[in-house]
Amino acid sequence: MLACGISEEWTASGRPSWERAGVADRIDLRIAPALQTLRALGPEPVVGIAFIGADKDNYPTY
Numbered sequence: 001m002l003a004c005g006i007s008e009e010w011t012a013s014g015r016p017s018w019e020r021a022g023v024a025d026r027i028d029l030r031i032a033p034a035l036q037t038l039r040a041l042g043p044e045p046v047v048g049i050a051f052i053g054a055d056k057d058n059y060p061t062y
């Protein structure tokens with residue numbers, strides 16, 4: 001899973017839950033604006049599902 005966040009501080013709160021759930025090794029956390037991260041993936045990334053939980057002003061851009 002690719003997770004995008006803009007703050008190590010904010011995303012650090014999720015790490016213990018990832019560990020307890022046994023999925024921490026499957027989460028690729030990238031600290032940067034999500035639009036920047038997604039553009040860096042290339043023209044044809046394979047996306048099975050996307051959940052956007054923030055940055056509502058940019059929904060059309062995503």
